[in-house]
Amino acid sequence: MATKEFPLVPEDVAPVKTKYRTICTQIPTPKSVGLLKRLRDLEPRSMGGQPPIVWDHGQGFTISDAYGNTWLDFSSGVLVTSSGHGHPKIVKAIADMANQGMYHSYCFVTEIRVKLVEKITAMLPAPLKRVFLLTTGSEATECCIKLARTKGQQVGGEKKNIIVSFENGFHGRSMGAQLAGGSAALKSWLGGEHPEFVQVPFPEGFRQEDTSFDVFVKTLAERGVNPDDVCGVMGETFQGCNATLMPADYAQKIRAWCDEHKAVMISDEVQAGFGRTGKPFGFSHLGVVPDLVACGKSISGGMPVSAVLGTEELMSMYGPGEMTSTHSANPVCSAAALANLEVVESEGLIENTAKLAPVLADGCERITKASGGKIGRWASTGLVGALQFTKPGTTDPDPEPAWQLVHRAVQQGVMLFAPVGIGGCAVKICPPLLINEEGLREGLEVLEKIATDL
C-alpha cells in the first residue's frame, strides 16, 4: 500500500548536536525543497515516499546532507549498506576498477568476477555450490521461480508448476516476484482452477498464532492444491514488517515436504543474507539448507548486485547463454561486493551484529513500552528490528503513529525509511552492521523518547 507523503514544508525543529547527530536547519531544510520538488514533478509518485532529506555524503553509520545536518543511519538505505557508508576499502575498490577502464563487461570474463564468485561460494554450505550474479533482488527471486518451474516440468510434467509462497511476503516488484508475494493488485491472476502461485500463512506468531506446519498442509488442501503439482516453496526467513525468523521446526518440515514432493525449497534471503541476522544467512539459524537462495541488498554493501545460490543440479539445467543478464557481475559492482565481503569478514561485522542484537532487542522493547500500547508487536533478529503499530487491542495496522515516529526521528537526527508492511504499520530499525554500541543506544533512546510523546 502507498505510504503517506512527507510534506515539503520546512518545519522548525529543536537543534541537535551530539557525537553522531547534527540538526541545525529546519527540516526539510529550505535549501533542499527546490530539488525535492523538481523530482516530485518529474518522477512517478511512487518514488516520493521517503523522508524529504537530500542525501549528500556518508561516513560509517552516519549520513549527511549538504547543509550541515547529519543523521545516525538506522536505515542502511534499505538494509543494504552493511559496512556503512564511504568505507575506504570499498571506495578504493570502486575507484580502482573504474580507473582501470573496466565498468562493463557483459558476460565476458573478468578476474574480479572469478574472485567474487569464489568468495561467495566459499561461504556456502553443501549442497549449495554455484552462484549466479545478477543486479536486483527481484531478478534473483524471479530466477529462482524460473528454475523451480523448469525443474518441476522435468520431474513432473506440465502440471507441476505451482509456486507456494507466504501471505504478506515480499519478493520484489517485477511481475513474477509480485505474484509470489501475493500482490492484491494481481489477485485475479492468482485465481482460476489451477493457480500457479498460492500463498499460505507465514508462521510469525502474531497475526498467525498457530505456527505449526499443519497450517501449511491444511491451507494447501483447502486451496485444492495437489502437493505433487508444487514445483517450489519460496519463503523469506523473516518477513519485512516483522523481524521474527520462521521457526526452525517449521523450516525443517518444509525441507522434508519439498523432498517428499520433489519440490524446490527456495529461501529469499534478499534482506536476511550476508550477516543481517547475526549469522551468514537467515537459514543458518534454522537447521536447513535450501536448494536455491535469492540474495541481494547487502552483498555489495551498496552497489546493485544480487545473486542466486544453488545446487549443482538446479544451476546446470540451462545451457550456455540461456540464463544470463546484461549487467551480471558488472566489474565495478563486483569489486565493491568483494571488498564489502572482505570488510564484513575482517572487521567481524557478523560477530558485531550478534553482539549488538540484545541491545537492539532491549531498545525495541523499551520503545514498545514507551508507546503505551500503540506498538502491538515488536521483534528483532540480529540488527533488524520491527515495530508494528496496531489499533489498541487488535492486530489491525495503525499507520499514522508509525509515520509520525519516522517523521519525528528524522527531525531529530535518526534516519529511518518510511513505514513498510501490512497497512504501512511497521517501522524498521536496521543500522549498518558496523554500528557501535554507543551509536545504537543513542538512536534507540531518541526513538524511545519520541514514542513516549506519540
Ligand SMILES: Cc1ncc(COP(=O)(O)O)c(C=O)c1O
Ligand atoms: C525479501 C526481499 N526480496 C526481494 C526484494 C526485491 O529486491 P529489489 O528491490 O532489489 O528488487 C526485497 C526488497 O526489498 C526484499 O526485501
